[in-house]
Amino acid sequence: MEKRKNKINDAPLTWKIPAYVIMIAFTIITIFPIIWLLYSSFKPHAEILASPLSLPSKPTISNYVNAWEIGNMGISIFNSIFYTSIATVCTLILAMAAAFGLTKFPYKSNGFFYGAFTGGLLITVHAVIVPLFLMESRIGIIDTRIGVILPYIAFDLPMSVLIAYSYVKSIPDALIEASLIDGANYFQIFFKIIFPCSKPVAATMVILSFLRHWNEFMFVFILTTGNDKRSLPVALNNFAGRLNVEYGMQFAALVISIIPMIIFYLIFHQQLIKGFGEGALKE
Template sequence: MTNPFSMPEVLQLGNYIYAWVNGNLGIAMLNSFIVCSVSLILSLTIGSMAAFAIARMKWKLSEWTLSYFLFGMMIPVHCVLIPLFVQFSKLGLTDSLIGLIIPYTVFALPMVIFLMTGFFKSLQNEIFEAACIDGCSIYSCFFKIAAPLTKTGFSVAGMMIFVSSWNELLMALVFISDVNKKTLPVTLTYFVGPYAVNYVQMFAAIIIALAPTIIVYLIFSNQIVEGLTTGAVKG
């Protein structure tokens, strides 16, 4: 009798092929990649510029503005899901990837602003004072000085946004009904039937879905550890 806890004697890839072909994982992975990439770029760009304005530009309502954005981190998605669906239906944004990119970007902004504000505040004032004396505009200070010096913060924020967007299920399940526009987490639910669960192919599909996030983490692991340490010490 074969030991059920023993390692397999022969490597079997049939379940991965079955999950990829019958589960339509190729299109789903492409949709997830498009949504995650666009929302990542938008949230990092908008959020970092807002964080720079809050951290380095002295104005009366800077701290209140930061608190206003941080309040968004306490709002659960479930509270705004139905109003968002109603508004997106009126605007014709359901069943489109844009209908996912917009909420993914908006919900990621508070976290980006929170993280990047700490990184921008850790920079020395003398750097920006010298740049202003040399004639640098506020945009040059951001793109040529602040952004390169906080690459670690961008890596940490980008990784967190990518993972949260890649694994998001609820909004993708509600807003998208077209099979060809489904994202990867929604496609994984197809392996669960009303009376049975295809565990073998489902676990193979889960491994395929986890591969991109693992690869991204392995590439940026050093920057993530360094960024978390810097944020804990100087944030």
């Protein structure tokens, strides 16, 4: 690692300058839309149309007040947190359990089930949304929170299992055998050995699942009808009409929706990088 750093530091100046210029330009292109969205959320609708890029002449928080009341942002935030938290925890436990079973139990059917999880990556939401809607209508869970959470878990499991599979497989079998000799059962082995040894990949799975579930739109939009079951991405859609778009309120609602994501990333970005380095890419 030190040799690599020395090579980078010893690189010719003619290579460093273009590299820094490209990185600075990429940073500006990435950050400017967020800054523009933030200060535009304090501008009235008419001012946004008249001068989209200018700073607000008379900043106002009325957009946030109206967005919170008209868009039912309070219940939408609660639903997003509820859906995301429950689905993420369930996906983590089920994916780790599946990886544990597929890698540490020598059944002939392991290859079939691993292939089934891999094949699940090829199934898109749009391909099954109509049968899923009909099935949930038949069993009576349409327009319920459980009717949203179950598809979240089902569609997130294939990727999570694939991420956990190689890491759990690398855990020495000697640890499990020693635990069995000491009298531990498989539930104790799973929660006291597999989980603690898999913290890096577990952190990666939690973060990726959280991001996918928080931004999901289709399931909530199709499988729920009442505003009391809608999540933030669907609530944001209410601010865009066919003939008129209230840009001020829409920008305020977008700021409200991305603040939790930014906070979440600032807290867990180190775990995400570490998880990718030590977990998801481990062979």
